[in-house]
Amino acid sequence: MDKKKRKKGKKLLVILAVILVAAVAGYWFWSNKKKEAAVQNTGSVQTATVTRMDISSELTASSSLSPKDTYEVTSLVEGEVLEALFEEGDVVEKGQILYRIDASSMDTDLSSAQTTLKRAQESEQTAKEDYEEALQKLSGNTYKSTGTGYIKTLYVEAGDKISNGTRIADLYDDSVMKLTVPFLTAEAEQITVGSEAVLTIEDTGEQIPGTVISVSSLEEVLSGGRLVKAVTVETQNPGGLTSLMQATVKVGDFVCSSEGTFVPKTERTMTAELSGNVSLEVASVITDEGSYVGKGTAMFAVTAKSAEKYIKTFKDSYESAGDSVENAENKLSNTQDTIDDYTITAPISGTVITKNSKVGDKITRSSGSSTVMAVIYDLSAMTLEMSVDELDVRSVKVGQTVEITADAVEGVTFGGTVTNVSLQGSYSNGVTNYPVTVTMEETGDLLPGMNVDAQIILDESKDALCIPVGALMRGNRVYVKSGSSAGTAGGNQENAAAGGSQENAAAGTAQVKKSGVPDGFVAVEVTTGIVNDDYVEILSGLSEGDEVYVDPSAGQTTTNMWQMGGAGMQGGMPGMAPGGGSNNRGGSGNMGGGAPRP
Numbered sequence: 001m002d003k004k005k006r007k008k009g010k011k012l013l014v015i016l017a018v019i020l021v022a023a024v025a026g027y028w029f030w031s032n033k034k035k036e037a038a039v040q041n042t043g044s045v046q047t048a049t050v051t052r053m054d055i056s057s058e059l060t061a062s063s064s065l066s067p068k069d070t071y072e073v074t075s076l077v078e079g080e081v082l083e084a085l086f087e088e089g090d091v092v093e094k095g096q097i098l099y100r101i102d103a104s105s106m107d108t109d110l111s112s113a114q115t116t117l118k119r120a121q122e123s124e125q126t127a128k129e130d131y132e133e134a135l136q137k138l139s140g141n142t143y144k145s146t147g148t149g150y151i152k153t154l155y156v157e158a159g160d161k162i163s164n165g166t167r168i169a170d171l172y173d174d175s176v177m178k179l180t181v182p183f184l185t186a187e188a189e190q191i192t193v194g195s196e197a198v199l200t201i202e203d204t205g206e207q208i209p210g211t212v213i214s215v216s217s218l219e220e221v222l223s224g225g226r227l228v229k230a231v232t233v234e235t236q237n238p239g240g241l242t243s244l245m246q247a248t249v250k251v252g253d254f255v256c257s258s259e260g261t262f263v264p265k266t267e268r269t270m271t272a273e274l275s276g277n278v279s280l281e282v283a284s285v286i287t288d289e290g291s292y293v294g295k296g297t298a299m300f301a302v303t304a305k306s307a308e309k310y311i312k313t314f315k316d317s318y319e320s321a322g323d324s325v326e327n328a329e330n331k332l333s334n335t336q337d338t339i340d341d342y343t344i345t346a347p348i349s350g351t352v353i354t355k356n357s358k359v360g361d362k363i364t365r366s367s368g369s370s371t372v373m374a375v376i377y378d379l380s381a382m383t384l385e386m387s388v389d390e391l392d393v394r395s396v397k398v399g400q401t402v403e404i405t406a407d408a409v410e411g412v413t414f415g416g417t418v419t420n421v422s423l424q425g426s427y428s429n430g431v432t433n434y435p436v437t438v439t440m441e442e443t444g445d446l447l448p449g450m451n452v453d454a455q456i457i458l459d460e461s462k463d464a465l466c467i468p469v470g471a472l473m474r475g476n477r478v479y480v481k482s483g484s485s486a487g488t489a490g491g492n493q494e495n496a497a498a499g500g501s502q503e504n505a506a507a508g509t510a511q512v513k514k515s516g517v518p519d520g521f522v523a524v525e526v527t528t529g530i531v532n533d534d535y536v537e538i539l540s541g542l543s544e545g546d547e548v549y550v551d552p553s554a555g556q557t558t559t560n561m562w563q564m565g566g567a568g569m570q571g572g573m574p575g576m577a578p579g580g581g582s583n584n585r586g587g588s589g590n591m592g593g594g595a596p597r598p
Helices: 003-041 104-137 304-340 485-498 502-514 554-564
Strands: 046-049 051-074 079-084 097-101 142-144 149-154 167-184 196-201 207-221 227-236 246-251 263-271 280-285 298-302 343-345 350-355 372-389 401-406 409-421 426-428 431-440 451-468 477-481 521-525 527-532 535-540 547-550 575-577 581-585
Touching (some): 051 431, 097 372, 104 304, 280 304, 298 304
Antiparallel strands (some): 051 451, 079 097, 142 298, 149 167, 280 298, 409 431, 477 547, 575 581
């Protein structure tokens, strides 16, 4: 760049600097003139009349509408879609079938689960019977006879250890006697079981009836080369038969080839029938040799410890079998639930917004994700979320009325209700905001996703005494025109504070004037209620019709105080609510003091 160009650039910068200085000087002069005019205008006194009206305080914010409930229909299983029984735009009811997916792959699993359960139930029944039998066998801590007859020989005594298979006693029963005799083979083959027989006792010649109970098929040879087969007959013992007596037998026209010897029908060795490796300890013997015992008769007592230990094994087996049944039932139930998953029903009542899967589609599942087959909106109501800052959230309560408007539906105001005030706030730009949910039951032409403006009615009062915001001074004071009911009382209060007597009224008034109160007005302390941008509710201190002083600079001063936080003012200031649009409070429920007043 040559020297001529550099000089031209410097000259341009100087010109711009001069213009900037002139502009700043002009603005300063204009601003001062405006301030002087404002000071001069304060000479005019503005007043208002205390009036009854309806007053409310509101909180506004912008948001968008959402359905009352939204559900994405997904599948828990894989397979081919066999049926898709709906279309987009259809209104479906909760539980209505939407899809059927091929479940043939589950047939084998279901059959296996059913078989497993059946076997487990059978095992449980067997274990139950064994447990009940053990309880009965050792009831009263005694071991019971498993047979019937007279004790021929007793093999146990106190202190013995009894386990499964231990010999306990030899039993016999001679109430019924048996007699086995040979018949010639040709004759024996004509004798049948059940045939009547006549037994002749050898010693006495006495005859008693009998019945054939068996015919042997084994052929034997007697002395003289006779071929015979054994025939067994039983008879009731009339009381005199013993195992030492013999008799012959006649069946029809056939007579046995030789006599036989009577033996008791029952003659056996009774052994302990116990399960497992647990043994019983004999505490004492209850029966004696020669005693008659029936099935279930107590044979000997066992120690309580050994009895308890023995029964516990059966109880444990029974409980274990019960656990197996429960596991099998759960497996079958889970299998059935899985099969049920192949039929997909509507989880909510609503309108089908999208349908992504159709008949013939293959549904697959990857780890951590599922295919969204359809989307359903519950449009019976809609909700919106307002973001309320920490200064205002305590004023919001569930049940409060909300007025809602939308640019998309002009001229219509919809009603809503606060249904939830969340305690989980989010911090942004130095302010914590809390989500507030509003529910609309009547939505008219509104649609999900539309932008709306919502206004929460925080507090309201009907037919309340009200004054303009500009009439409320610092310290909850209002300047009332002398001659009003409140003005007269206020003047006396002021004079009393200054001197306490009627003579000092003038001095008191002069004091107030000195503080900046216009001529003809006195200060009165009031109790305030609802405060909004325009009016203040007066609970006490003023009467309807009283004329009050209004600060002409109240609008600018009030605005400044809201922006600065407002000394003593419990109201929120305009701000932006992240994610929920603007969050402006139209007024507060309480106001500790107004903006600075003269």
